[in-house]
Amino acid sequence: MMTDIKCAAFIAVCGLFWLFLPAAGTAASAAYREVRWEELVPQSWHPEKIFDKLDIDNLSDGDPRAEKALETFMAEWAKAPVNEGMNGQRIKIPGFIAPLDWENDEELKEFLLVPYFGACIHVPPPPANQIIYVKLEKPLKGIRSMDAIWAYGTITVERTDSGSMGASGYRVQLDKVEPYKQ
Numbered sequence: 001m002m003t004d005i006k007c008a009a010f011i012a013v014c015g016l017f018w019l020f021l022p023a024a025g026t027a028a029s030a031a032y033r034e035v036r037w038e039e040l041v042p043q044s045w046h047p048e049k050i051f052d053k054l055d056i057d058n059l060s061d062g063d064p065r066a067e068k069a070l071e072t073f074m075a076e077w078a079k080a081p082v083n084e085g086m087n088g089q090r091i092k093i094p095g096f097i098a099p100l101d102w103e104n105d106e107e108l109k110e111f112l113l114v115p116y117f118g119a120c121i122h123v124p125p126p127p128a129n130q131i132i133y134v135k136l137e138k139p140l141k142g143i144r145s146m147d148a149i150w151a152y153g154t155i156t157v158e159r160t161d162s163g164s165m166g167a168s169g170y171r172v173q174l175d176k177v178e179p180y181k182q
Helices: 003-014 064-078
Strands: 092-101 105-116 132-141 147-161 167-179
Touching: 003 147, 092 132
Parallel strands: 132 167
Antiparallel strands: 092 105, 092 147, 105 132, 147 167
16 A cells, blocks of 8 residues: 555656656747746756655555655655746746636636646645746636646746645746647
């Protein structure tokens, strides 16, 4: 039987699968640079080292040490370092919508952009350097939870804590959204 911490570790590592995928989409227009999610991760960051600090091999469900290990892991994930060189760039990035706030149950006002389907719905959410916070000036219509989109806008390094949905290391001032098409 897999413990909660082992399950969380498995989900977290599987969520990094995108590092090995080829670039998606077509060449970006001159106004926006197409960005891959791994560009948001500093090359010096090695998330697997978080597990070196945690002794999870001998833990079982309900063990207070397992709960403490999960808390430690989540704290490290929430403070994952960002790529400061991304600050202020006009980007185009594909991702999935994890809604935070709706107006009239049909207009999206605030969401997290994440690199893979199901992120932020399952525990643990991705590391902070893999979550982009978006708060819209004008709500979007016709968007559903986990829709795949191309997001265009200016990215800034800014931490936002969205509770159980995760902490983001970036924010995008959104200019436009398009349905994702490869």
